[in-house]
Amino acid sequence: MKQTNYVILGLLSESPLTGYQIKKIIDIRFRYFWSESYGQLYPTLKELNQKGFITIIETEGEKKRSQITYQITNDGLSTLCSWLGQPVERESVRLEILLKMYFSHLVEPTVMIGHIREFQKKHEQDLFILDLFEQELQAIIDKDPIHPYVLRIIDFGQKINRAYLDWSLETIKFLESQVKK
Amino acid sequence: MKQTNYVILGLLSESPLTGYQIKKIIDIRFRYFWSESYGQLYPTLKELNQKGFITIIETEGEKKRSQITYQITNDGLSTLCSWLGQPVERESVRLEILLKMYFSHLVEPTVMIGHIREFQKKHEQDLFILDLFEQELQAIIDKDPIHPYVLRIIDFGQKINRAYLDWSLETIKFLESQVKK
DNA sequence: AGTTCCATGTAAAAGGTTACATGATTTT
DNA sequence: AAAATCATGTAACCTTTTACATGGAACT
Numbered sequence: 478m479k480q481t482n483y484v485i486l487g488l489l490s491e492s493p494l495t496g497y498q499i500k501k502i503i504d505i506r507f508r509y510f511w512s513e514s515y516g517q518l519y520p521t522l523k524e525l526n527q528k529g530f531i532t533i534i535e536t537e538g539e540k541k542r543s544q545i546t547y548q549i550t551n552d553g554l555s556t557l558c559s560w561l562g563q564p565v566e567r568e569s570v571r572l573e574i575l576l577k578m579y580f581s582h583l584v585e586p587t588v589m590i591g592h593i594r595e596f597q598k599k600h601e602q603d604l605f606i607l608d609l610f611e612q613e614l615q616a617i618i619d620k621d622p623i624h625p626y627v628l629r630i631i632d633f634g635q636k637i638n639r640a641y642l643d644w645s646l647e648t649i650k651f652l653e654s655q656v657k658k
Numbered sequence: 659m660k661q662t663n664y665v666i667l668g669l670l671s672e673s674p675l676t677g678y679q680i681k682k683i684i685d686i687r688f689r690y691f692w693s694e695s696y697g698q699l700y701p702t703l704k705e706l707n708q709k710g711f712i713t714i715i716e717t718e719g720e721k722k723r724s725q726i727t728y729q730i731t732n733d734g735l736s737t738l739c740s741w742l743g744q745p746v747e748r749e750s751v752r753l754e755i756l757l758k759m760y761f762s763h764l765v766e767p768t769v770m771i772g773h774i775r776e777f778q779k780k781h782e783q784d785l786f787i788l789d790l791f792e793q794e795l796q797a798i799i800d801k802d803p804i805h806p807y808v809l810r811i812i813d814f815g816q817k818i819n820r821a822y823l824d825w826s827l828e829t830i831k832f833l834e835s836q837v838k839k
Numbered sequence: 840a841g842t843t844c845c846a847t848g849t850a851a852a853a854g855g856t857t858a859c860a861t862g863a864t865t866t867t
Numbered sequence: 868a869a870a871a872t873c874a875t876g877t878a879a880c881c882t883t884t885t886a887c888a889t890g891g892a893a894c895t
Contacts, residue, residue: 479882480757481883487760487761490761495847497845497847507757509751510756511756512883513883514883514884515846515884516848516884516885516886517883517884520848520849543847544845544846544847545847557764560758561761564773564776565755565773565776566754567752567754568754569752570691570750571693571749571750571751573661573746574746575692576661576668576691578810578811578814579688580671580742581742581807582803583671583735583738583739583742584743588743589742592745592746595745595746623763627760629825630760632825632828632829633756637821639821640817640818640821643817647813651806655806660853660854661854662854676873676875677874677876678874695855695856695857696874696875696876697877697878698854698855698856700875700877701876701877704876724875725875
């Protein structure tokens with residue numbers, strides 16, 4: 478079963494959510510290690526519902542706005558737990574910037590400097606947001622047993638982004654030394 | 659045009675290669691930031707050939723073993739260079755281990771400790787190989803103007819893998835503290 | 840009145856993996 | 868003689884993105 482299923486089951490194991498809310502959570506909290514598109518999410522929600530791993534609750538409960546809130550079932554929860562026990566299989570990383578860096582001796586060093594500055598800007602922002610998250614979470618760390626787990630994934634993001642930024646600085650320095658030649 | 663095209667063009671910009679050799683280089687040198695399958699590579703080589711970005715040389719030049727060596731054309735080279743000038747677009751990272759970590763409060767801490775130890779082992783090996791690469795390259799750094807560029811991508815790999823390993827150690831420590839409870 | 844956000848969805852295309860087939864060569 | 872590696876390729880399948888359509892609600 479594709480991974481999208483488990484992301485959905487995992488998020489629904491915490492609380493009932495709509496497809497739209499699931500997408501937002503992935504975009505914000507999982508941004509630096511996961512992504513999903515609507516074209517993937519909505520059909521998968523339907524499939525999970527058909528299989529009985531999730532059910533619909535309070536369709537148009539109070540609001541008239543069309544929204545479908547899903548809840549995980551016992552079947553869904555045990556499927557999720559059995560997946561958690563399986564060995565980690567897929568680890569896919571594809572960084573175009575490294576591909577470009579590798580071949581960038583073919584163009585002016587300034588070209589690559591531009592790319593890396595963009596990369597740097599993006600990951601400075603990511604790190605900034607993660608640091609905020611961490612602070613907020615540290616303040617309420619004991620309120621929920623999940624919090625220390627969340628902190629671990631925030632820490633991962635921080636470490637990775639710091640590595641990205643270190644590399645960017647060093648690489649810009651190197652490329653600037655190439656310009657002078 | 660999909661990224662596979664540019665990986666191929668990039669590698670052929672250094673020297674003529676067969677599809678099989680391209681695959682091996684990607685598996686070894688680009689392992690920690692890129693991957694390609696044969697099902698993707700061979701058809702793409704055909705397409706690039708049809709478009710005139712690469713040509714076939716010395717098909718069965720000396721050896722009788724069926725092998726097709728490709729060479730980049732001027733068209734291919736200028737296509738590659740124009741891509742190098744375009745802003746970096748896709749940066750896809752999908753780490754199942756973080757997904758599992760996020761939801762792992764649902765299972766025994768020992769389960770996740772097992773997963774992380776595997777992860778750790780894998781990236782210790784990666785780092786070991788990168789350190790070897792670095793040493794070899796440092797010894798011949800002045801022999802080719804490309805070498806300092808290659809060193810930059812090795813450095814990236816080292817930084818990322820060190821971040822992975824730091825995180826693994828800290829996270830195993832945290833999970834072990836959860837076991838005792 | 841217009842824009843933005845909420846919210847769901849689909850169809851087509853693109854991207855990518857897996858499993859298989861084939862056969863030569865080299866190593867054990 | 869068997870196993871591993873070199874080498875190419877394809878077809879089926881799965882996964883994922885993109886672009887579009889729809890319309891209500893909230894904000895400005």
